[in-house]
Structure formats: structure tokens, C-alpha cells
Amino acid sequence: MNTTFLLASGLLLALALAFVLWPLLSQAARQPNRRGLYALGALLAIGIPLASAGLYRQVGDPAALNPAAARQPLTIDEAIAKIRASLDRNGADPDLWTLLGQAYSAKHEPAKAADAFEHALKYKPDNADLLVAWAQADSLTQPQHLINGLARARLQRAVAVDPTHQRGLWLLGISDFQLGHYAGAIATWTRLLKLLPPGSGVAQGVADQVHLAAQRGGVALDPEQDRVLAAATAAPAAADSAGGPRITVHVSLAPALAPRLGNETLLYVFARNPDGPPMPLAVARLPASSLPATVTLTNAMSMSPAMNLSSAKTVIIGARLSASGQPLPQPGDLEGRSGPVAVDGGKPVDVLIDRVVH
Numbered sequence: 001m002n003t004t005f006l007l008a009s010g011l012l013l014a015l016a017l018a019f020v021l022w023p024l025l026s027q028a029a030r031q032p033n034r035r036g037l038y039a040l041g042a043l044l045a046i047g048i049p050l051a052s053a054g055l056y057r058q059v060g061d062p063a064a065l066n067p068a069a070a071r072q073p074l075t076i077d078e079a080i081a082k083i084r085a086s087l088d089r090n091g092a093d094p095d096l097w098t099l100l101g102q103a104y105s106a107k108h109e110p111a112k113a114a115d116a117f118e119h120a121l122k123y124k125p126d127n128a129d130l131l132v133a134w135a136q137a138d139s140l141t142q143p144q145h146l147i148n149g150l151a152r153a154r155l156q157r158a159v160a161v162d163p164t165h166q167r168g169l170w171l172l173g174i175s176d177f178q179l180g181h182y183a184g185a186i187a188t189w190t191r192l193l194k195l196l197p198p199g200s201g202v203a204q205g206v207a208d209q210v211h212l213a214a215q216r217g218g219v220a221l222d223p224e225q226d227r228v229l230a231a232a233t234a235a236p237a238a239a240d241s242a243g244g245p246r247i248t249v250h251v252s253l254a255p256a257l258a259p260r261l262g263n264e265t266l267l268y269v270f271a272r273n274p275d276g277p278p279m280p281l282a283v284a285r286l287p288a289s290s291l292p293a294t295v296t297l298t299n300a301m302s303m304s305p306a307m308n309l310s311s312a313k314t315v316i317i318g319a320r321l322s323a324s325g326q327p328l329p330q331p332g333d334l335e336g337r338s339g340p341v342a343v344d345g346g347k348p349v350d351v352l353i354d355r356v357v358h
Helices: 003-028 035-059 076-089 094-106 110-123 128-139 150-161 166-178 182-193 201-217 223-233 238-242 255-260
Strands: 246-253 266-272 282-287 293-298 314-322 334-337 349-353
Touching (some): 094 110, 150 166, 166 182, 266 293, 282 293
Antiparallel strands (some): 246 293, 314 334, 334 349
16 A cells, blocks of 8 residues: 555544644734634644545545554654655655655644655645645744745745635735735635635634734725625524534533633633544633533534534533633643533533643
């Protein structure tokens, strides 16, 4: 079986979140209004795992053809070593260079990632994914993660090659915002909004950034931009969620942890598949001041129609108090979880936030 395929299938899902989400969250931490940035980062992190799952459904489990070949998953360092060994034999394989860049991105080594993507671009100079990946990695090596110069030019090239490249549009909008090109950021993010599920939390997050850019730049939105924002942030039709599962969650905080709450603390309530990828199947965000809180999770709160509550039989319900506002757990966050519960059980789920994330 092709070495590149084996390495790709082993790395794809494991690296997805770290490769896409971590750099966007790093950028988000430097923005005054971070929530929209985090939301989009979460959406874009879904894309690679979905692609991997789709491939799996199409071709099945390669190990099933040869049970003796089944092995434990590679660590990132082991994968890097194998990729480099393959490159020693075939240094002109752009797919191997791409995988190497992804692996270094997952290790938070952006300079090495950018170098690997640069090698891949020698063979695929107009590949939109590679152009965006290089620009993203390069920005993480720059002061304040500035996206300018060649990185900006490559993002512009990427969205010219693929006008629907969501991550490219998002990062190009960030570059516009960083450089004070607020009208450009609004135009770029408006293009992105047209590609996102209307009424989703992700679309709302991008819309928040559009409004922030308009406020910062004193820019009046034109009628078309107003229309796109209104459509993107409209509440989902009742039928979208009424027919699917509804899980009512009662969240409370252990009294001993109450002094740890800060003014900027956010509450995330989420459901995830205990046997699937780590991405949430539904997520709600509230201010910590709403505790004790009751939240009803539905399909409308998913980040992808293919990964919602209806796609699982059981879920784990979690609640996290994030002092930084980040959706990913950070040391010092407060958290609580339920055991696996049936999606169609119909009974409310109680979650007590009673431990500190270390």
C-alpha cells in the first residue's frame, strides 16, 4: 500500500485540531473581540476530520484487508521520522512535504512547518490549501503574528484560485484587520459569511467581527453587506431542531470553586461522542453569571450538519468555565462532566462543575 496514503490516514485526524485550530486561537488571543475568532477556528477544525471520515466510509478500514498489519497509532515524532525517511528516498513528493508541514504545525514549530510547506509549493505552486497553510505558519513566526508581505500575497492567490476557501478568506480578513484595512476586512468576511451555515454560531462569530471592523474603521455597511449579515445571523428555522434530539442540561458550580470566577469567565456546555472525534456535536456559550444554568442542546447548535447530536447514540455532556474565554481547556479552567447518556433518553442531565483543569 502507498506509503503516503498510510501516513496521511494515520496523521489526518490526529493533526486536524492542532494544525488548524491552535494557530487561529493564537491569533484570536490578540484580538479585542475574540469570540468570533474562536468560533470560526472551531468550524475550520471540523473540515479535515470530516474529510477523513468520508474517506474512511468510502474505502473502509485498510487494516481489515490485512489484520496482521494493524499497529498502534504513531506519535507525531514517530510520524515525522517516517516522513523524513520517505523524503530521503523521494524528496520530490509534495504530499510528503505537506504531511511534514502538518506534523510540525501540530508540534507548534511554525518555522519548520513553513519550510516544509515551501518545499511542497515548489511542486504545487497554485494549490490553495498549501498557500494558506504556508501563510498561516509564517504568520506564527512574525511579531504579533502579523500577516503581511508574502504571506498576504499568498492568501490573496489562494482565494483567487479557490474563492470558496474558508480558512483563506478568514486569514485574509485577519490580515486586513491587522493592517487597518477595515473596509477590506468587511468585504472579505462578507464573502466568507455567504459560505457558512446561516444561523450557526460560527456565522454569528464572523458577523461580530464584521461589526467590530465597521466600528473600528467608521465604515458604513452597504445594503448588500447588511443583507448578508442579516441572513447569516438569522435564527435557524424551528423545524431544523424541533425534529432532532433535545438534551436538557442543568449546570451548577461547586460552592468551593465560586471564588475562582472572574468577570470575563465564559461557560461552555457541550456534547461529544465518547467514541468519536473530540469536536463537539453541540455547544452553547453563556456568561458565567448565568449559573446555575439550564441549557437545551440541539442539532442547531452543531458546527456541521454531518456531526450533530443525531449522528451519535450516546454522548458525554461537559461544562467548562473558561477564564480566558477560550473554548479549549486551559490550566485553571473549571470543569465538570457527565457519564455517557443516551441522546434520545429524554431525561435532563445534571452536570456539576467540581474540578480544576491542570
